Amino acid sequence: MTGFRALAGKIAIAVHNIDGSLVEDRAMISEQTCSGGEELGPCVGQPEGTVLEGVWKGLWRSDFAELAQPEEIGSGFESLVASAEAGKSDGFGAGTTVLYALASSRRGIFGGGDAYYAILTGILPGAGGSERRIAVYQFTFDGERWRLYGVIEAGALYEEWLSAGCGDCYEHWELAPTIVR
Numbered sequence: 001m002t003g004f005r006a007l008a009g010k011i012a013i014a015v016h017n018i019d020g021s022l023v024e025d026r027a028m029i030s031e032q033t034c035s036g037g038e039e040l041g042p043c044v045g046q047p048e049g050t051v052l053e054g055v056w057k058g059l060w061r062s063d064f065a066e067l068a069q070p071e072e073i074g075s076g077f078e079s080l081v082a083s084a085e086a087g088k089s090d091g092f093g094a095g096t097t098v099l100y101a102l103a104s105s106r107r108g109i110f111g112g113g114d115a116y117y118a119i120l121t122g123i124l125p126g127a128g129g130s131e132r133r134i135a136v137y138q139f140t141f142d143g144e145r146w147r148l149y150g151v152i153e154a155g156a157l158y159e160e161w162l163s164a165g166c167g168d169c170y171e172h173w174e175l176a177p178t179i180v181r
Contacts, residue, residue: 004116007146011118012099018081020074027055027070028147042066056110056150061157080135084122088130092162097122103170108138110150119161134158
């Protein structure tokens with residue numbers, strides 16, 4: 001986790017500056033060739049042989065997964081930070097979006113082997129009023145630099161990522177160091 005903690009400092013600064021370029025620049029493009037018969041995932045409705053590329057993006061505890069362009073991931077990062085309701089709070093803290101925790105797993109949510117997670121959370125406006133949301137950025141180290149492999153988002157069911165008790169999520173979890181909050 002030592003090397004990932006150094007990247008976490010940069011992520012915290014990106015949150016503070018509302019700057020999604022860090023996640024955009026570190027995007028690891030995945031490729032999927034469609035068989036034409038998929039019922040789940042990014043290939044639904046695509047003809048056989050279609051090749052899709054992007055960064056994995058999904059909703060926690062659902063079958064939804066897609067391949068998003070790095071610019072969309074960067075824009076989503078900025079939106080999560082900029083739309084937060086700073087005047088709100090709950091049991092997890094203030095409404096302002098922060099880098100809340102770091103985690104790791106030998107198997108990533110989207111695959112990809114060893115995974116390291118930067119867990120961001122904030123209170124944002126929702127259809128039924130203000131709600132806490134998370135975005136979990138899955139990184140992997142490619143031997144030279146940290147690469148963004150995928151992003152998981154959650155409104156409901158977010159608590160599993162904000163505590164140390166989710167065996168399906170990670171093997172190691174820790175509160176993020178207070179770098180920029």
